[in-house]
Amino acid sequence: GRKWTAVGSVTPEMKDQVVLIRGRVQTIRPVGKKIAFVVVRERGFTVQCVLTVKPELVSSQMVKYATSLSKESIVDIEGVVSIPEKPITGSTQQVEVQISKLYCVNRAVPTLPINIEDAARSEVEIEQALEKGEQLVRVNQDTRLNFRILDMRTPANQGIFRIQCQVENIFRQFLLSEGFVGIHTPKLIGGSSEGGSAVFRLDYKGQPACLAQSPQLHKQMAICGDFSRVFEVGPVFRAEDSFTHRHLCEFTGLDVEMEIKEHYSEVMDIVDRLFVAMFDSLNEKCKKELEAIGRQYPFEPLKYLPKTLRLTFAEGVQMLKEAGVEVDPLGDLNTESERKLGQLVATKYGTEFYILHKYPQAVRPFYTMPCHDNPSYSNSFDVFIRGEEIISGAQRIHVPEFLEKRAGECGIDVKTISTYIDSFRYGAPPHGGFGVGLERVVMLFCALNNIRKTSLFPRDPQRIAP
Numbered sequence: 001g002r003k004w005t006a007v008g009s010v011t012p013e014m015k016d017q018v019v020l021i022r023g024r025v026q027t028i029r030p031v032g033k034k035i036a037f038v039v040v041r042e043r044g045f046t047v048q049c050v051l052t053v054k055p056e057l058v059s060s061q062m063v064k065y066a067t068s069l070s071k072e073s074i075v076d077i078e079g080v081v082s083i084p085e086k087p088i089t090g091s092t093q094q095v096e097v098q099i100s101k102l103y104c105v106n107r108a109v110p111t112l113p114i115n116i117e118d119a120a121r122s123e124v125e126i127e128q129a130l131e132k133g134e135q136l137v138r139v140n141q142d143t144r145l146n147f148r149i150l151d152m153r154t155p156a157n158q159g160i161f162r163i164q165c166q167v168e169n170i171f172r173q174f175l176l177s178e179g180f181v182g183i184h185t186p187k188l189i190g191g192s193s194e195g196g197s198a199v200f201r202l203d204y205k206g207q208p209a210c211l212a213q214s215p216q217l218h219k220q221m222a223i224c225g226d227f228s229r230v231f232e233v234g235p236v237f238r239a240e241d242s243f244t245h246r247h248l249c250e251f252t253g254l255d256v257e258m259e260i261k262e263h264y265s266e267v268m269d270i271v272d273r274l275f276v277a278m279f280d281s282l283n284e285k286c287k288k289e290l291e292a293i294g295r296q297y298p299f300e301p302l303k304y305l306p307k308t309l310r311l312t313f314a315e316g317v318q319m320l321k322e323a324g325v326e327v328d329p330l331g332d333l334n335t336e337s338e339r340k341l342g343q344l345v346a347t348k349y350g351t352e353f354y355i356l357h358k359y360p361q362a363v364r365p366f367y368t369m370p371c372h373d374n375p376s377y378s379n380s381f382d383v384f385i386r387g388e389e390i391i392s393g394a395q396r397i398h399v400p401e402f403l404e405k406r407a408g409e410c411g412i413d414v415k416t417i418s419t420y421i422d423s424f425r426y427g428a429p430p431h432g433g434f435g436v437g438l439e440r441v442v443m444l445f446c447a448l449n450n451i452r453k454t455s456l457f458p459r460d461p462q463r464i465a466p
């Protein structure tokens with residue numbers, strides 16, 4: 001096979017070398033009949049290629065042929081790397097390829113529903129272009145999602161989904177190094193796992209069933225099965241009614257469950273070390289991706305501490321109170337007060353990532369362990385990035401009689417989860433865990449404003465295609 005060079009790795013240091021690249025035609029600009037500039041893009045990176053009529057090498061027909069290619073067509077180009085005479089405006093890479101061969105591998109249709117260059121502009125760039133009177137189409141979210149495979153080609157989106165992959169990768173690597181075992185639990189289950197109404201119900205060969213709202217019950221059963229420490233990466237289904245910037249009907253859950261020897265802070269220790277390692281690694285290994293995202297959606301890097309701040313729910317309520325926000329000390333925080341608390345914490349402690357623990361028992365799911373010294377509170381926690389929740393976790397009840405009682409009190413039909421409750425009758429260790437929403441982590445790490453930006457093919461109350 002011939003040696004191929006990635007578009008993103010053509011650098012000025014390669015001057016005078018012959019390279020072979022494959023990419024998409026982003027733009028073609030003819031200059032008279034003898035020269036054409038072809039900008040080629042691959043995985044979010046672009047390089048300018050120049051076609052100049054030269055005896056025996058490039059004919060004027062070839063220039064004509066090149067200018068007839070439609071945008072987004074796939075082309076193979078062979079040419080010599082050179083340094084442009086005049087700097088290329090708007091490009092970070094001051095390098096060109098002098099084309100000697102050009103083949104079209106596959107043509108795109110002549111009119112595209114999304115112009116990738118328009119879709120890749122930042123809000124500021126759009127404003128500036130409009131002021132200058134440039135022809136430009138503002139690409140809205142629905143159009144982007146309807147034609148997601150085109151939208152995916154922008155440098156920012158190329159970055160977002162590479163970051164997502166890295167988050168998942170670090171989650172696995174870190175937990176494997178801590179002695180956790182990766183498992184897979186069923187997504188077709190007999191009853192709701194988190195309670196509430198947000199369940200997709202279905203008919204399972206004549207039996208009522210639903211799509212799993214989380215791996216909660218089965219990951220705990222794996223602990224009863226002596227696995228000690230488990231994790232799972234898998235789909236989670238929520239029949240959300242509300243249409244918000246942070247809820248999907250299907251998202252990717254990163255779940256953890258582990259034995260607790262003495263205190264539920266052991267679970268928070270894992271959260272702390274896992275996420276600090278994750279943020280460090282993203283900042284270090286994904287610089288290009290973060291830059292690409294920031295060019296379209298400018299954002300400040302996440303502020304976090306080497307040792308994650310932990311506040312109790314009561315302390316949070318107090319901070320809000322001092323700032324003039326009254327909240328129910330035994331209720332839940334709403335989105336607005338969570339955001340406000342996030343701002344207060346950032347100002348006071350210099351971090352946008354923190355753990356809030358010891359939540360009121362009444363607002364947590366039935367399986368949550370109450371605090372032994374004050375049963376109005378629970379051994380549970382939420383974790384926030386930039387004032388929005390990315391994780392919830394807790395110690396679980398491992399005593400079957402108590403679990404049964406709590407399920408009943410929370411209005412759950414105990415019969416539908418009898419195999420779960422029975423699992424605790426054969427010797428079950430104290431344990432706890434947490435669940436992370438992958439799309440939310442990426443959204444909030446990059447300060448994006450909508451979870452649909454971090455889901456490749458989002459499923460929300462109004463969208464089940466493409």
Ligand code: 4AD
Pocket residue numbers: 194213214215216238240246247248249250251253255256389390391392393394433434435436437438439440451
């Ligand atoms: O807070 P949730 O519902 O907690 C559970 O599922 C528990 N079983 C977790 C545990 O182990 N205690 O969901 C966990 C995380 C949330 O913090 C959020 O990041 C994400 O999942 N999440 C959603 N992400 C996108 N769309 C939705 N509709 C989400 N609902 C929850």
